[in-house]
Amino acid sequence: MQEHVAPPLVEPTTKGSLADLPARNAATNPSFIAFSRKEGGGWVDVTAAQFNDDVRAVAKGLVAAGIAPGDRVAIMCKTRYEWTLTDFAIWTAGAVTVPIYETSSAEQVAWILTDSGACGIMLETPSHQATLDEVRDQLPGLQHVWQVDAGAMEELEASGAGVSDEQLAEATAGVDRGSIATIIYTSGTTGRPKGVQLTHDNFMALADNAITKLKDVVKADDASTLLFLPLAHVFARFIQVLCVAGEAKMGHTADIKNLLEDFGEFKPTFILSVPRVFEKIYNSAEAKATAEGRGKIFTTAADTAIAWSTAQDTGGAGFGLSLRHKVFDKLVYSKLRAAMGGRVMYAVSGGAPLGTRLGHFFRGIGVTVLEGYGLTETTAPATVNVPDRVKIGTVGAPLPGVGIRIADDGEILIRGNNVFASYHNNADATAGAIEDGWFHTGDLGELDEDGYLRITGRKKELLVTAGGKNVAPAALEDRLRAHPLVSQCIVVGDQKPFIAALLTLDEEMYPAWAKNNGIAGVSFEQARTDETVLKALQDAVDDANKSVSKAESIRKFAVLEGDFTEENGYLTPSLKLKRNIVMKDFHDQVEALYSGGRE
Template sequence: MSTGVEEPFAESREQGRFTPGTEFTVAAPHSGPATVFRALPDGRPETRSPVQVPLESCMTTPWALARRARATPDLPLVAYHAEGSADWREQDAAAFRARVRQVAAGYIAQGLQAGDRIAIMSHTRYEWMLLDFAAWEAGLVSVPIYETSSPAQAHWILTDAGVRLVVAETAPMTDMLCSLARDAPELSGLTVLSLQQDAIGRLIAAGAQLPASAVDARADALTADDLATIVYTSGTTGSPKGTELTHGNLVHLSLNSIEFLPQIIRDGAVRNFLFLPMAHVLGRYIMVAIVCSPHGVIGLSPDTRHLLEDFAAFKPTFFLAVPRVFEKIFNAADTRATGARHLVFRRAVRAAVAYSRALDAPGGPSAALRARRALYTPLVYNRLRRLFGGAIEYVICGGGPLGEELGHFFRGAGVTILEGYGLTETAAPCTLNPPDGQHIGTVGVPLTGSAVRIAADGEILISGVGLFRAYHNNPEATAAAFADDEPAWPGLPPEHWFRSGDLGTIDAEGLLHITGRKKELIVTAGGKNVSPAVLEDRLGRHPLIDQVLVVGDGRPCIGALITLDAEMLPLWLHHQGLAEMTPAQAAQDPHVHQVIADAVADANRAVSRAESIRTFTVLPGDFTVANGLLTPSLKIRREVALKRFAPEIDALYARP
């Protein structure tokens, strides 16, 4: 085995084929484990980061919490808002575990048996984490429900998972769940508790007389192979599928992630700020990872309207976010700066992007470029860092592509955004850009214990410690999800390879590039295959644009349905000297239409003429979770949108 990128591997990068049957170690530019790059017998690439922490049967979430409470009992583990206050409270590891065991006793006193399902419907908050770990301590399986879920979605999850008890946050959530329990015969035995009616206190009171040995017996009986949670996918098409994740999936992945990201999760001050929904697997993963870390603190915030205040008070060293968060931060700064300040901001943007790009070039940034960056550091970049609390070092970004320009701007300004990739079925992340080996425009290399290869049709296949075991009550979908005909590498046992549904490539440095969704490929009437992701992502970065749906399947050319960002619209209109108007009025305004046309023309520069948007319309409303056009994780329900806007799509192609 050799070290570094060998010449034979670079010869067919565009075709995604490499010299068959050989392997080498890509010299790790980061402090984590090196990546092994392989070319299969047919020349397809595979890249993996070997396991650093072996799996043991005892590795369960109660084991992880007990381990943390023994190691650093007096150090803070959880931070949260005091009820009805903007102040933050911290709870140490020993106190949190004690409260977890009290609530676990309450679950058992309710008559719940080992393996029974409980559900949680709530915004991200302390009680969510408490209820989750208490369920695991009692040997139960927890099932998250998005706080935005409709009655039909909640009904499906509750019945498919066989939930016996559900805890809701607010009165409307509680009323909805009580209505389901009352009206649906299959949910007649469902117990509904409300956080607003002291669900935690009621559970603790119910279990007050239960001996500690009863909780010990439940926790000690668990193994890493036992089911920990059923997480339902967003359901962009059809009913959501329940993804079964074991305790080993969550804990083993977390322990190996710490080895991959020591400077983020293990070393020095570790303060993670979590505002993403805890119903999403990414929030659950980072929650377990912080518990597995030696001294990390997780700050939980339910209200994204006060993000800047929370950043300032909690002072995180890292947090997780989706690309839209950074797009909105950048667009707001760009739009609010006027006159000379706007000129300074735009020059600072160019300097930051140039500086970041030069970091990846031989020789690095020039003295002149360093001086330009230094000029704008106190004027722009330090102010940006202060928005995140001043202590921020890294941000982990997933859920979609960030965009190279935005990634370079934030890195040049001193905020390193590490793009990653993963799915519910991989217990969240399976690849990530290493902190000191960042490659903007890629989603990095496999995390420790994970492997990625490319199928013959370009689909991304994934294996590793976080890989789910099955879809709940759905053996057909489970069988279809795995490519068990994939060849095993000589000397390694056969592996399960999950069909991600995403398209991608692996370059000769072992870096994964996402190119689109397999099911979302558009085939025009002329036979041209078009992945809509590139155009949708580029257009979506414009400050005036919120959602983009690229269409054109079976049509003569590519078109687009575009919605306006209702938050940015008033600010944009003000700076353009235009009168206030609603999104519906703006959709018909010629000034707005010309701005969108310019944005479309700019996005088209990233693709060939055959792939470019030739016709578009601006919709009067927006895609939201409430109107059924977005999933709870804010992905467009493509099939639903195509049906709902069929007349508008037809009109696109009726134009000259």
């Protein structure tokens, strides 16, 4: 059994709540630009004083509507300023926020609102209203429905004008750091989502301690981030709190198609994302360079960046490598940084493992990826790489106040100020998840001599071949998804004679890849049976197999029609594969992989 505990760097306290943060910032640094919100064709600054005024005005509207301390209020909205505003207003009114992904189905909305007992919901659009209307008759406890696009903010501000400062203060005082701040429903790869209850202290203690370790990121001069991940996800939600607590400017966008344009305008100093986005940035840059006849230059530049970064861990780069790196910085790397706004120094990555090659590539071009690990139940990060000690290929060491233990069977256990209070209305699930204060994550990993954690797989996803070999599919899947042709994949082989895989093609990346590989005339629909495509996929499989033993390697694969997406129910909102549903729906395709024996 391995264990590493990082003592807290900030003294614990029971006083206050998340509602105190906007008021504190307004009092100590009122002119600080806390937010920049996209309006029309530009960005409009919001000072700390203005944000606090906005929060208090909306909170008074909630109090006027009868929202009381402990009441649950849901938010179903894209990532935008009003999401953060409503979140802090709910806390200031003493209530509990229940986030709902804006892509959720009517059935999912009904379950979350019913299980949480929400008495109000903040919607964003008429489309969200239509989704709610489908199940409205199932929700007798839902008393209040507001819609951002229908003027909800102005409506609440107007209705709360008669609420006194004393009344609002009384509502805010109804909660403390031990009170529940939010109930986040896990996106759930199996079964109904569970409501994870996180306290004000979970967020505040973790944020206060994280700021001490990430001061070069959060407290740097003019530190800012452009948030584009959904705020219904705990990762984005924690960063939101981290920015307000650490006084880093924050912007919001949900326009992923124009993300690079937004980066160019906003110019963040750090971003947070998931590995799939970093893969897309790399693959798109490679495809663009190839299309412009600079493919060999890009490949050499990428190899140089990776070699330079790798050398930083072993005494530094030699003269020749340093010179090549400097040349490519002017020719290639500076342009890549410019595409992200030109000021990005750090990128925080979570949600899934980031490949070592990508980690070295981005550090090599001047954007250090700080990979971390956590779950909804741990208020997002339990571990993270920090600027002064990055170990690429790991998810970092425990944050201050957090302990990591590796059980005898390899499962990662977590204890600390970030671990959730309980599952809402589910005492049995809580008892099954927390034992002697340690949260059982279901993930597998190992700690190195410095307490840095490496994820090796998911306990419930382990495949056991007919020959008795244990195989963690995630490592192979992550490597395959890094290929520009591959959108999604699932590695199979439980109780089978060998390991195999089902792949889907990336429709967005295919046209550029096809043109660059001389098959522009082959349509996307024809691609899954095209010899050039299949050879490229076999090369990708062969490359992935280099990371595992022969018994764990993929022997056969098939390319499916269509894709695994959130819309068709095969991915969660956080882009995790719903493995059980895929295996059920594609049972015949899996069996076909084994019908002809081993290849």
